[in-house]
Amino acid sequence: xxxxxxxxxxxxxxxxxxxxxxxxxxxxxxxxxxxxxxxxxxxxxxxxxxxxxxxxxxxxxxxxxxxxxxxxxxxxxxxxxxxxxxxxxxxxxxxxxxxxxxxxxxxxxxxxxxxxxxxxxxxxxxxxxxxxxxxxxxxxxxxxxxxxxxxxxxxxxxxxxxxxxxxxxxxxxxxxxxxxxxxxxxxxxxxxxxxxxxxxxxxxxxxxxxxxxxxxxxxxxxxxxxxxxxxxxxxxxxxxxxxxxxxxxxxxxxxxxxxxxxxxxxxxxxxxxxxxxxxxxxxxxxxxxxxxxxxxxxxxxxxxxxxxxxxxxxxxxxxxxxxxxxxxxxxxxxxxxxxxxxxxxxxxxxxxxxxxxxxxxxxxxxxxxxxxxxxxxxxxxxxxxxxxxxxxxxxxxxxxxxxxxxxxxxxxxxxxxxxxxxxxxxxxxxxxxxxxxxxxxx
Amino acid sequence: xxxxxxxxxxxxxxxxxxxxxxxxxxxxxxxxxxxxxxxxxxxxxxxxxxxxxxxxxxxxxxxxxxxxxxxxxxxxxxxxxxxxxxxxxxxxxxxxxxxxxxxxxxxxxxxxxxxxxxxxxxxxxxxxxxxxxxxxxxxxxxxxxxxxxxxxxxxxxxxxxxxxxxxxxxxxxxxxxxxxxxxxxxxxxxxxxxxxxxxxxxxxxxxxxxxxxxxxxxxxxxxxxxxxxxxxxxxxxxxxxxxxxxxxxxxxxxxxxxxxxxx
Numbered sequence: 001x002x003x004x005x006x007x008x009x010x011x012x013x014x015x016x017x018x019x020x021x022x023x024x025x026x027x028x029x030x031x032x033x034x035x036x037x038x039x040x041x042x043x044x045x046x047x048x049x050x051x052x053x054x055x056x057x058x059x060x061x062x063x064x065x066x067x068x069x070x071x072x073x074x075x076x077x078x079x080x081x082x083x084x085x086x087x088x089x090x091x092x093x094x095x096x097x098x099x100x101x102x103x104x105x106x107x108x109x110x111x112x113x114x115x116x117x118x119x120x121x122x123x124x125x126x127x128x129x130x131x132x133x134x135x136x137x138x139x140x141x142x143x144x145x146x147x148x149x150x151x152x153x154x155x156x157x158x159x160x161x162x163x164x165x166x167x168x169x170x171x172x173x174x175x176x177x178x179x180x181x182x183x184x185x186x187x188x189x190x191x192x193x194x195x196x197x198x199x200x201x202x203x204x205x206x207x208x209x210x211x212x213x214x215x216x217x218x219x220x221x222x223x224x225x226x227x228x229x230x231x232x233x234x235x236x237x238x239x240x241x242x243x244x245x246x247x248x249x250x251x252x253x254x255x256x257x258x259x260x261x262x263x264x265x266x267x268x269x270x271x272x273x274x275x276x277x278x279x280x281x282x283x284x285x286x287x288x289x290x291x292x293x294x295x296x297x298x299x300x301x302x303x304x305x306x307x308x309x310x311x312x313x314x315x316x317x318x319x320x321x322x323x324x325x326x327x328x329x330x331x332x333x334x335x336x337x338x339x340x341x342x343x344x345x346x347x348x349x350x351x352x353x354x355x356x357x358x359x360x361x362x363x364x365x366x367x368x369x370x371x372x373x374x375x376x377x378x379x380x381x382x383x384x385x386x387x388x389x390x391x392x393x394x395x396x397x398x399x400x401x402x403x404x405x406x407x408x409x410x411x412x413x414x415x416x417x418x419x420x421x422x423x424x425x426x427x428x429x430x431x432x433x434x435x436x437x438x439x440x441x442x
Numbered sequence: 443x444x445x446x447x448x449x450x451x452x453x454x455x456x457x458x459x460x461x462x463x464x465x466x467x468x469x470x471x472x473x474x475x476x477x478x479x480x481x482x483x484x485x486x487x488x489x490x491x492x493x494x495x496x497x498x499x500x501x502x503x504x505x506x507x508x509x510x511x512x513x514x515x516x517x518x519x520x521x522x523x524x525x526x527x528x529x530x531x532x533x534x535x536x537x538x539x540x541x542x543x544x545x546x547x548x549x550x551x552x553x554x555x556x557x558x559x560x561x562x563x564x565x566x567x568x569x570x571x572x573x574x575x576x577x578x579x580x581x582x583x584x585x586x587x588x589x590x591x592x593x594x595x596x597x598x599x600x601x602x603x604x605x606x607x608x609x610x611x612x613x614x615x616x617x618x619x620x621x622x623x624x625x626x627x628x629x630x631x632x633x634x635x636x637x638x639x640x641x642x643x644x645x646x647x648x649x650x651x652x653x654x655x656x657x658x659x660x661x662x663x664x665x666x667x668x669x670x671x672x673x674x675x676x677x678x679x680x681x682x683x684x685x686x687x688x689x690x691x692x693x694x695x696x697x698x699x700x701x702x703x704x705x
């Protein structure tokens with residue numbers, strides 16, 4: 001029976017956090033868990049992906065029912081749960097479905113926030129742990145490298161990971177739409193709220209030039225200024241600071257408007273009509289909404305930022321459909337590779353058999369003709385090698401091509417015709433050590 | 443003649459296809475729209491250039507004397523100018539959604555217009571040819587400034603109305619658009635000023651009242667841009683008002699071209 005990929009797990013889609021934490025496996029215990037799981041030789045290869053949103057075991061084995069049984073048995077004893085619990089919360093995918101799921105996970109299509117970038121790193125770490133401990137073989141090596149390649153394709157060919165999906169990053173996106181580039185832009189943060197601080201950090205990362213911090217409490221302003229590399233001021237400096245600022249982020253606990261039309265209007269001409277982006281994250285609001293009617297003033301409150309996030313989420317989900325098509329393509333590509341690999345042991349055996357015949361015949365020739373020179377024997381051997389290569393060329397191609405559909409009949413026929421057996425040969429499995437590990441990224 | 447008609451019609455088809463590609467991408471319907479649009483734009487430019495060559499070489503039409511060559515000159519200026527801008531800053535690629543239809547209309551005008559040599563008798567001088575050439579170039583720059591201004595107004599509206607859909611994401615930032623529109627206006631203004639001076643010099647010698655009227659109208663269009671530039675450079679005017687004034691200026695300049703062609 002051929003090996004296949006089996007994926008057993010639970011995620012935020014199937015299990016509540018209580019169930020996920022029950023099965024969560026600590027990074028330091030992963031190797032030990034893998035060792036226990038693989039000790040009875042039911043499971044040939046295994047990788048455990050354990051994050052806050054999912055716990056999944058990707059395994060390979062010849063008998064998928066026994067693999068599933070072994071995993072359920074082991075994990076239920078580990079987590080102290082019964083089979084019913086498993087059936088309620090977990091899913092089992094085999095073959096194509098398992099590979100497809102792995103590809104979707106690594107491409108962040110199965111994530112809570114579709115397109116989030118952390119998951120591919122987490123999958124890489126999980127694979128790395130298992131590989132270094134020796135629990136992966138050619139099949140999972142190939143499947144995981146392929147999964148990383150799919151993730152890269154999805155990221156490059158779709159917009160699934162583009163546009164902000166957090167309130168703080170939405171501020172950067174709006175700033176980019178007002179200013180185009182943020183290089184050289186001056187940011188003023190009013191108040192020392194957490195969200196505002198986070199938004200400023202994102203703006204600085206995106207290229208904003210300098211930060212001024214205006215706060216009622218001078219020590220807090222100083223602390224934040226030290227943290228962000230800015231200059232602290234009191235709230236009384238607000239009008240002067242706003243004359244210079246390009247982006248103003250407010251997040252104070254004030255019960256009245258700190259910025260209103262009478263404050264802003266005289267600044268417009270003094271600023272030479274330079275656009276100003278006001279982002280009011282405070283509730284109650286710090287900026288009078290009527291300010292937006294002023295020329296070149298762009299004002300957004302927390303609801304507007306949320307609208308940006310919601311719109312981006314919708315776009316990410318639309319892009320995810322395109323990504324699914326890439327996943328399907330790559331599942332087929334991996335299947336083709338697996339099918340082709342199934343012929344390899346037979347080809348190896350066939351070549352070995354012909355080589356054995358060659359060696360035996362050459363030995364017999366030398367024994368029966370002692371007068372043959374060394375040079376003549378070498379020429380004869382070269383001739384034999386050339387004949388073997390030529391004879392095997394077409395059958396090798398036929399075997400590889402036939403495996404793309406249904407490999408079994410032709411492989412069986414060749415094995416039967418040439419009386420090929422797997423004895424004393426480590427190439428008897430479809431994914432032998434002779435199958436090279438794929439290059440990273442492919 | 444049939445060959446020129448065929449090439450021109452094909453160029454129009456390609457400009458129309460270019461428009462469709464850009465617009466479909468702009469509204470999030472077709473992701474590869476921009477790259478295909480750029481490709482189609484290149485083919486359109488080559489076809490327009492070939493049409494210009496046929497007009498000059500095969501048809502024997504004098505460049506910048508036959509008014510049709512003004513249209514094809516404008517098409518080439520707009521298209522090549524856009525391709526240069528889009529190459530320098532990829533975020534401005536969506537300008538193609540405006541440049542391509544304008545080019546398609548100008549090519550159509552080139553196709554359907556009758557032979558329209560400037561009726562100036564035997565008085566075709568180097569100054570006249572230079573005047574028309576500079577006026578065409580100036581109008582091309584103003585058209586580019588206007589397309590950019592139109593894109594600015596569209597993006598401004600998206601932002602003000604909190605319409606954060608595909609259009610919002612695909613259009614460039616306001617300040618980038620504003621600054622590009624200003625650059626095109628400055629270039630257009632300088633070139634148009636030279637055209638105006640050459641035109642006045644030539645018309646003064648001819649002393650025909652109808653020509654002086656055209657010069658006054660051109661002066662009016664020039665004045666609109668002079669006002670735009672004065673406030674933009676002196677007081678830092680920018681944004682919506684500057685964009686609208688740029689559009690008005692270009693409409694005035696285009697109206698002058700219309701009067702030149704049809705009277």
